[in-house]
Amino acid sequence: MKQKSVIGSFVRIGFFLGLLFPVLAMSICLIFLTPEGYGYSLFKLHEDFPLLWIIDSAPFVLGLISYLVGTRVNASNSRFLSEIQDSNEQLQNLIGEKEVLLKEIHHRVKNNLQVITSLLSLQASFIDDEQSKSLFRYSQYRINSMAMIHEMLYQSDDIACIDYALYSKKLIDALIISMKSSEHQVTVDLNVKDVNLNIDTAIPLGLLVNEIITNALKYGIPGNAKGTVYLHITKGVYNNYVMHIGDDGVGFADHINFRNSNSLGLMLMHRLVLQLKGNIEKNNLMKGTNYDISFEEIIQSS
Amino acid sequence: MKIHKILVVEDDMIIQMFISKVLKDAGFEIVAEARTSDQALQYVEKFRPDLVLMDISIAGPIDGIETAEMVGKKYNIAVIFITGNSDQATIDRAKKTNPIDFIFKPIDENQLKRRLKSLEIKG
Numbered sequence: 337m338k339q340k341s342v343i344g345s346f347v348r349i350g351f352f353l354g355l356l357f358p359v360l361a362m363s364i365c366l367i368f369l370t371p372e373g374y375g376y377s378l379f380k381l382h383e384d385f386p387l388l389w390i391i392d393s394a395p396f397v398l399g400l401i402s403y404l405v406g407t408r409v410n411a412s413n414s415r416f417l418s419e420i421q422d423s424n425e426q427l428q429n430l431i432g433e434k435e436v437l438l439k440e441i442h443h444r445v446k447n448n449l450q451v452i453t454s455l456l457s458l459q460a461s462f463i464d465d466e467q468s469k470s471l472f473r474y475s476q477y478r479i480n481s482m483a484m485i486h487e488m489l490y491q492s493d494d495i496a497c498i499d500y501a502l503y504s505k506k507l508i509d510a511l512i513i514s515m516k517s518s519e520h521q522v523t524v525d526l527n528v529k530d531v532n533l534n535i536d537t538a539i540p541l542g543l544l545v546n547e548i549i550t551n552a553l554k555y556g557i558p559g560n561a562k563g564t565v566y567l568h569i570t571k572g573v574y575n576n577y578v579m580h581i582g583d584d585g586v587g588f589a590d591h592i593n594f595r596n597s598n599s600l601g602l603m604l605m606h607r608l609v610l611q612l613k614g615n616i617e618k619n620n621l622m623k624g625t626n627y628d629i630s631f632e633e634i635i636q637s638s
Numbered sequence: 639m640k641i642h643k644i645l646v647v648e649d650d651m652i653i654q655m656f657i658s659k660v661l662k663d664a665g666f667e668i669v670a671e672a673r674t675s676d677q678a679l680q681y682v683e684k685f686r687p688d689l690v691l692m693d694i695s696i697a698g699p700i701d702g703i704e705t706a707e708m709v710g711k712k713y714n715i716a717v718i719f720i721t722g723n724s725d726q727a728t729i730d731r732a733k734k735t736n737p738i739d740f741i742f743k744p745i746d747e748n749q750l751k752r753r754l755k756s757l758e759i760k761g
């Protein structure tokens with residue numbers, strides 16, 4: 337509203353200045369350029385030069401027209417600005433509604449994923465074989481790593497990205513709690529700063545972190561052994577990232593080729609790195625099992 | 639700590655069924671299964687269980703933490719919280735009610751049994 341009246345005032349002031357200018361010009365003529373100078377009466381001047389009545393009235397007529405035009409311009413400007421404001425409000429409302437809907441979808445996806453993990457738990461409880469049960473359990477961890485992302489998306493203000501430091505912490509803590517006893521001796525070395533990733537990157541990366549940390553807690557730091565799991569992610573140029581992840585546990589058996597293994601976990605790791613347009617290298621210089629992984633933030637073209 | 643009679647408070651019927659089955663198989667008695675705070679308080683009064691397994695987020699206006707607080711104050715019954723991806727603030731709020739433990743979803747069958755057995759041994 338304020339913007340509209342400012343524009344209108346400017347238009348009117350402009351036209352009034354235009355009106356005043358000829359009046360001032362005529363007064364100067366009257367005082368300095370007439371034969372009798374200052375004493376020459378205005379009435380006498382008009383008597384001698386009747387055309388001056390027309391010249392005198394012209395600025396007033398022009399002023400009136402200017403005022404009317406100014407008011408008209410102001411009104412149309414106000415209407416135009418009001419229409420823009422209404423459109424903006426409608427667009428903001430639409431965006432708000434879409435965000436609410438998206439959050440609702442993420443909430444439902446997360447709930448449905450949780451139902452799937454519950455069904456797997458229930459199904460597994462009918463199985464006696466421990467190895468078969470563990471297959472269900474590791475599937476649950478994978479599903480939970482995705483559920484956490486949907487949960488964070490509906491809880492956060494930014495519907496498009498999640499804070500990966502927060503997510504990683506939640507994921508690793510949940511895995512430790514699920515896989516170890518409450519008196520565990522596992523330390524987490526987490527260094528993920530200013531990494532915010534979209535869902536298309538966060539999900540495969542979450543699954544990748546889940547696989548590696550699950551293996552670290554299962555094989556690298558078995559039972560109630562003492563150990564540390566690492567996760568460092570640093571942002572490189574453009575949308576590239578470097579991740580160092582692993583543990584300081586007992587390490588890989590020499591006969592296992594991590595690139596050509598029959599283990600589902602290792603196969604998934606390679607596939608997920610490919611999905612993230614990245615590369616994975618095993619870091620043999622460090623104690624335990626460690627990987628250096630590069631990856632890109634995936635931007636989906638819709 | 640003697641744990642025999644357990645009340646399960648969980649609004650997800652599948653998880654409720656899973657917990658009850660696992661604990662029954664392990665030799666515990668499930669006195670009742672509740673979905674809401676009101677049901678939980680009613681069953682606590684009626685059955686006086688040794689332990690309440692309480693989901694933090696349950697159906698109804700009162701969550702599991704407030705319900706546990708009421709159970710603790712009025713009946714002095716031990717509570718174990720069940721939670722799925724709760725944030726730290728919620729966990730901290732739950733800790734103030736002095737639960738004896740937390741169990742995180744997805745619930746691992748063996749871990750659930752181990753936790754309850756270890757409480758019996760400790761007691």
